Structures are given as C-alpha cells and as structure tokens.
Amino acid sequence: METLTLSAGQYNLIYNLISMTLAVMGGAFIFFLAASNRISRDHRASMYVSAVIVAIAGYHYFRIFGSFGHATTLLEGGGYEFQAALFNDAYRYVDWIITVPLLMVELVLVLDFDDSTRRKFIAKMTIAAFLMIALGYPGEIATAQSSILLWGTLSTIPFVYLVYVIWSELGDAIEQESERVQILMRNTRLLILFTWGVYPIAYLAPVMGLEGATAMTTLQVGYCIADMAAKAGYGVMIYSIARQKTIEHGGVQDQVARSAQPAE
Amino acid sequence: METLTLSAGQYNLIYNLISMTLAVMGGAFIFFLAASNRISRDHRASMYVSAVIVAIAGYHYFRIFGSFGHATTLLEGGGYEFQAALFNDAYRYVDWIITVPLLMVELVLVLDFDDSTRRKFIAKMTIAAFLMIALGYPGEIATAQSSILLWGTLSTIPFVYLVYVIWSELGDAIEQESERVQILMRNTRLLILFTWGVYPIAYLAPVMGLEGATAMTTLQVGYCIADMAAKAGYGVMIYSIARQKTIEHGGVQDQVARSAQPAE
Numbered sequence: 138m139e140t141l142t143l144s145a146g147q148y149n150l151i152y153n154l155i156s157m158t159l160a161v162m163g164g165a166f167i168f169f170l171a172a173s174n175r176i177s178r179d180h181r182a183s184m185y186v187s188a189v190i191v192a193i194a195g196y197h198y199f200r201i202f203g204s205f206g207h208a209t210t211l212l213e214g215g216g217y218e219f220q221a222a223l224f225n226d227a228y229r230y231v232d233w234i235i236t237v238p239l240l241m242v243e244l245v246l247v248l249d250f251d252d253s254t255r256r257k258f259i260a261k262m263t264i265a266a267f268l269m270i271a272l273g274y275p276g277e278i279a280t281a282q283s284s285i286l287l288w289g290t291l292s293t294i295p296f297v298y299l300v301y302v303i304w305s306e307l308g309d310a311i312e313q314e315s316e317r318v319q320i321l322m323r324n325t326r327l328l329i330l331f332t333w334g335v336y337p338i339a340y341l342a343p344v345m346g347l348e349g350a351t352a353m354t355t356l357q358v359g360y361c362i363a364d365m366a367a368k369a370g371y372g373v374m375i376y377s378i379a380r381q382k383t384i385e386h387g388g389v390q391d392q393v394a395r396s397a398q399p400a401e
Numbered sequence: 402m403e404t405l406t407l408s409a410g411q412y413n414l415i416y417n418l419i420s421m422t423l424a425v426m427g428g429a430f431i432f433f434l435a436a437s438n439r440i441s442r443d444h445r446a447s448m449y450v451s452a453v454i455v456a457i458a459g460y461h462y463f464r465i466f467g468s469f470g471h472a473t474t475l476l477e478g479g480g481y482e483f484q485a486a487l488f489n490d491a492y493r494y495v496d497w498i499i500t501v502p503l504l505m506v507e508l509v510l511v512l513d514f515d516d517s518t519r520r521k522f523i524a525k526m527t528i529a530a531f532l533m534i535a536l537g538y539p540g541e542i543a544t545a546q547s548s549i550l551l552w553g554t555l556s557t558i559p560f561v562y563l564v565y566v567i568w569s570e571l572g573d574a575i576e577q578e579s580e581r582v583q584i585l586m587r588n589t590r591l592l593i594l595f596t597w598g599v600y601p602i603a604y605l606a607p608v609m610g611l612e613g614a615t616a617m618t619t620l621q622v623g624y625c626i627a628d629m630a631a632k633a634g635y636g637v638m639i640y641s642i643a644r645q646k647t648i649e650h651g652g653v654q655d656q657v658a659r660s661a662q663p664a665e
Contacts, residue, residue, distance in 0.1 A: 185432055
C-alpha cells in the first residue's frame with residue numbers, strides 16, 4: 138500500500154482545513170435549526186433538510202479528521218509519513234451519497250410546486266444525484282487512468298442531466314417568483330455549478346499528472362472547500378430564498394395570529 | 402472462537418456501511434425531531450417515537466462501529482483478521498428488541514383510533530414484535546442448522562401474525578383515510594414487508610451455504626441496509642402520512658388558537 142511523505146506545510150494545510158470544515162458544518166447546523174423559526178411552515182422543511190445535510194457532513198469530517206490523524210506520523214527530520222491504507226477516504230463518498238440527493242430535495246422544497254410535481258422532481262433528481270456519486274466511486278479508488286476516465290465519464294452523465302433539470306425544467310417554477318427571489322435563485326444555481334465543478338477537478342488530479350503528496354493535498358483541499366460552499370454556503374442561499382418568500386407572504390403566520398382573523 | 406480473514410474490500414464495505422447507517426440514523430433523528438412542528442399535535446407523537454427509534458439505532462450503530470474496529474486487525478499482506486469473540490453482534494438484537502415494537506407503536510399512532518382500540522393494537526403488536534425478535538436470537542447465536550431453522554420458524558409465527566394485523570385488521574382504519582393517505586399507507590406497508598424480508602434472508606445466510614467471510618459480509622450489509630430502510634426510510638413514510646393528514650385537517654392547529662374558538 139502507498140506511503141507518502143507530506144511536508145509540514147501540506148500536513149498542516151490538510152489537517153487544519155478538515156478541522157475548519159468540521160467547525161463550519163457545526164456552525165451551519167446550529168444556524169439552520171435555530172433560524173428555521175423565521176421561515177414560514179410551508180418552506181421550513183428545506184431548513185430541516187439543510188440542518189440534516191450539514192450534521193451528516195460534520196459527522197463525516199469528524200471521522201475524516203480522526204482517520205487523517207491516525208494515518209499520519211511525524212518524521213524525525215520534519216514532515217509527516219502518510220499511510221494510505223490507514224486513511225479511510227470512503228467517508229467522503231458515503232457522505233456525498235447521502236447528502237447530495239438531499240441537496241436536491243432542499244432545492245425543490247424551497248420552490249412552490251403542487252404535490253405531484255414536487256414528488257416527480259424529488260424522485261428524478263435524487264436518483265440522478267445518487268448515480269452521479271455511485272458511478273464516481275469506482276474511479277476514485279482505481280489507479281489505472283483508463284478506469285478513472287471511464288467512471289468519470291459515466292458519472293458525468295447524471296451530472297449533466299441534473300444541470301439540465303436545474304437550469305431548464307425548474308425554470309418555469311422560478312419565473313413565478315418575485316424578482317428578488319429570482320436573483321437569489323440564479324445565484325444559488327451558479328453556486329451549484331461552481332462548487333460541483335471542483336469535485337471533477339479534484340477527481341482528475343491524478344490524471345492531470347499531479348502525483349503523490351501534491352495530488353493528495355490538492356484533492357483534500359479541493360474537497361474541503363467545495364464541501365463548505367456546496368453545503369453550508371448553499372444552505373445559507375436556500376435560507377435567504379426561504380426568508381425572502383416568508384417576508385413576501387406576510388411573515389411567519391402562526392396559528393394564533395391566523396385564528397385572530399375572523400375571515401379565516 | 403471463530404477467526405475470519407476479510408479482504409480489504411469486504412472490510413471496507415462493512416466498515417463504511419456501519420458508519421453510513423450511523424450517519425443516516427443521526428440525520429433522521431434531527432429531521433424527525435425538527436419537522437415534528439409541521440405535524441398536528443394529534444399525530445405528533447408518531448414523530449417523537451420515530452426520533453426515539455433512530456436515536457436508539459444510532460447509539461447501537463455507534464457501538465457496533467467501535468466493536469467492529471476492535472475485532473479487526475490489519476494484516477501485513479493486506480486484508481483484515483476478524484476475531485468473532487471480540488465482536489458483539491448482540492447489539493443488533495438489543496436494538497431490535499427495543500425498536501421493532503416501537504415501529505409498531507409509531508404506525509398505530511399515525512392512524513385515527515379511539516383510545517381503547519389504539520391500546521389494544523399497541524398491546525398485541527408490541528408483544529408480537531417482541532416475541533419475533535426474542536425468538537430469533539437463539540437461532541442467531543446457534544451453529545447447528547437444526548437450531549437455526551427451529552428458532553427461525555418459531556420467530557416467523559409472530560412475524561406472520563404482525564403481517565396479518567397490518568394488512569387485514571388495520572385495513573378498516575386505513576379505508577377511512579383520504580385517497581392520498583391510503584396510497585402512502587399502502588407504500589408504508591410494502592416497505593415493512595420488503596425490509597423485514599431482508600432479516601430472515603440475512604439470518605439464513607449460514608444455512609444457505611454462505612460461510613465464513615462472505616456470510617459475515619452478507620449478514621452485515623443486509624442488516625445495515627434493512628435497518629436504514631426499516632427505521633429512517635419508514636420514519637419518512639410515517640412523516641409523509643402525518644404531514645398529509647395535517648394538511649387535510651387545516652394545518653398545525655395550536656391549542657391556543659383552538660381554545661379561542663368557543664364552538665369547539
């Protein structure tokens with residue numbers, strides 16, 4: 138099994154970025170759960186799904202943090218020995234296979250659909266997201282460039298399909314919204330495109346000739362930054378949309394307030 | 402006591418699936434607890450029972466994760482030695498003996514019964530669920546095929562009885578519901594049938610000639626997937642039913658609002 142030598146700088150960068158990502162997920166979890174009561178009940182489920190996503194990601198970063206510490210040893214002359222066999226990188230894929238479909242659910246929940254349309258969007262988007270991650274994993278653990286490219290290409294098919302659904306099919310629902318919500322929604326869609334774009338780049342690092350300690354560092358740094366943006370940052374965008382819609386619909390309508398209106 | 406050699410692939414599959422199940426239970430716990438405020442108080446207890454179930458299951462998966470790590474050792478040439486004596490598989494049965502009766506309580510709580518009918522259903526279904534698990538355990542730890550089959554058969558009796566109660570006796574209550582709830586209820590009952598069907602298959606793995614590392618892997622994978630579906634997935638189904646009924650009854654009616662209306 139592979140053994141790498143990380144420089145002190147590389148080790149510290151990975152170590153602290155994993156810890157930072159764990160902290161960000163924990164912070165986002167508290168915010169989404171607490172701030173959900175500023176969101177109308179109709180759109181509140183998207184906040185709960187956000188909270189679940191960052192909680193699960195936080196759990197996995199806690200495990201990745203431990204696994205990275207377990208797999209590295211300080212060397213006499215400085216630098217760190219990294220034993221690939223002791224580092225469980227699969228935590229990332231396990232995380233994505235749960236959370237990426239949930240990111241799609243979160244997006245659909247913040248939009249206004251009738252029940253059957255919502256169910257259809259959730260079904261096709263979660264299945265595509267699941268396939269995107271599941272097809273990427275064999276390529277992640279492969280060493281042959283041909284396997285990496287084959288699985289990478291297969292995984293790209295559901296990715297392109299998801300981008301199409303998000304940009305084209307969700308368009309009608311978005312056009313119903315106020316101008317402010319439309320702007321927020323456009324930014325959210327751009328965030329998805331940019332952050333999701335990091336994963337294939339990190340995935341292709343070995344193919345692009347980045348090898349050994351440098352490739353490993355690039356991969357871990359890319360994944361951490363992308364995860365923070367695609368989960369916590371994205372959740373904040375969804376929160377902004379839900380909050381804007383709550384304001385446009387007259388605030389958080391509690392039942393007490395409602396029952397005070399005889400017309401209802 | 403038995404010592405097995407797991408391939409790196411088998412080890413990673415079990416290890417990551419146990420961790421994944423733990424993450425899913427944790428995520429589900431957060432969701433059921435948070436989203437319970439979108440459910441009318443009449444049906445909210447089913448969400449709390451859901452949350453308790455996945456919390457208890459999450460605890461047991463945390464223990465199973467630790468126990469599996471404790472029982473396995475990385476071998477020099479790759480692969481892992483698994484010492485059965487160091488792995489406490491009873492965590493699963495302890496989990497089921499608490500949670501499976503609660504799954505039945507959760508189902509009854511989401512339906513509308515008068516108090517005495519509800520108590521009767523809860524009593525007979527929890528007792529049957531308890532017997533189903535308790536009678537399976539002697540067969541799980543047995544090595545003789547005759548014992549495995551005897552206890553498996555005994556455990557099947559309460560299982561068949563439960564299926565009968567769920568399909569037949571709960572039928573009247575379900576027919577009172579709206580068409581949408583009836584569809585959700587049908588899917589929930591199918592989920593019970595399919596997921597509960599995995600346990601006897603995993604249980605019978607040794608009898609079906611699957612032995613050693615392969616049987617062990619099949620068993621653990623089957624149990625993890627079935628547990629995720631039968632607890633978290635099932636909880637989401639029950640949530641959908643409770644949410645649908647809440648919408649049909651005019652949203653989350655808080656008590657303060659109700660008491661303001663003299664007609665009630």
